[in-house]
Structures are given as C-alpha cells and as structure tokens.
Amino acid sequence: MRFLKFFQPILLALCLLASGPLAARNDAAFSGNTISRSALPSEARDTLRLIERGGPFPYSRDGIEFQNRERRLPAQRRGYYREYTVPTPGERSRGARRIISGSEREYYYTADHYRSFQRITQ
Template sequence: MTRAAPTLAALLLGALLAACDLPQDTRTSSPQPTPTTQTQATRDPHSGLRWIATRDLPREADPVLTRIAQGGPYRYSKDGSTFGNRERLLPRQNSSYYREYTVPTPGENDRGARRIVCGGPPRTTAECYYTPDHYASFRRIQP
C-alpha cells in the first residue's frame, strides 16, 4: 500500500463525516419552508385555528353551507340558533355573533356531534368553523 492511500482514505472519510453533520436544508437544492411559514399557511391569522378546505369537509356539509347562504330551510329546529362560544375556542365576539348548524352524521338517530358555526350576519358563510366533535375542537373553513 502506498503512503497516499491512507491519506486519501482519511480525507474521503473526513469529507463524508462533515457532509453528514450539515443541516438537511443545506444539502438540498430547493429551500425548505420554515416552521413559521408552514404555520402561517395552515392557520387562520384571525382565529389561530387550522384551515380546512370545503373539499375536506364531510360530504354532508356542502348542502348545509348552501342552506346557510340561502337562509334555510334547515333540517333541525336548533339550526341557526345562537352559539354561545362557552368553550372560548373561537374568537371572542358578542353573545349573538355566532350561529350553529348541524352537519348530519350517517347512521346517527339524533343531531350527532358535527357542526358548522358561522359568525356575522345571517346568510353569511365568510367566517365559518367546522367541529367534528361537538365543540371540543374547531377548524376555520376556507371561504
């Protein structure tokens, strides 16, 4: 073995180890979004809640949103009634700001747990939230 072989092997090993210690985003050709950018893109800046696209809602939600925009008629007598936001998960507003609507759950004999809650004047769907778990969590519906 020549004297150059161990030196070359040491240099290659050192270069390999140095490359492994680099942060991942410096080894890729395109920049990765920072967590702050990702968070801003996935959360509503007004409420801080995660966005949900209408296409990602249960299919039973689409006719509910249509009926809200039309002002009814609603399937359940409680639909359109005031939602008090007692859980304080939605942005604070006056007590009559939010209204709740049932998103039917297939196989349920009652209203089930799924709701759409909208704020602002009646027939407004610009500020609506979806909860699949009876107000334990919310996501802002993208207008």
C-alpha cells in the same frame, strides 16, 4: 344620569376594542387550523349551501345562538355566532358535527361537538 355620561365613552371604547383588533388577534390562532370547503364531508358542504341560502333547515335548533362558552373561537359580542347541524349518516340524533357561522360570514367546522374547530376556507 351623570354617572352614565361619564362611563358611556369608556363603555363604547371597550366595545370597539372587543370587536376590532381583539377579534383579529384571536382569529390568527386559526391560520394553521383550517379545512378547505372541498375537504369537508359532503353533508357539511350541503349544510354550508343551506346556510348561505338562508334555509330551510332540517333541524329545529339550526340557527340558534352559539355562545362560545369554551372560548375556542375568536372572542366576539353576544349573538355573533350561530350553529347548524351537519347530519351524520347512521346517527339517530343530531350527532356531534356542527358548522358555526359568524356574522362576518366566516365558518367553522367541528366534528367532535365543540371540542375542536377548523376554520373553513374556500
């Protein structure tokens, strides 16, 4: 029990650091890599409206946790990001296009199945 009391403040400080300035510093990397909502494909704009409305979503995997394994998005705590399918005309499967949403209502678009991202701006 003493062990926990000793390390609890340290763990709390590390968690706060990871969700505060670190996130802002990482997000700055997207300042030049953005796409306006109006420049998105129409299917992506439709998906954004569904996300903002809370569904219903056409794919069963929509809304699952996006784990950011490639670390191409700003570092955040587990469960922060969710992924949604952007339908691709003529594609029989879900295709490669996705919108990733963050808990703070920021959105990222990928047309190449997570190889690159653009932050969506108004």
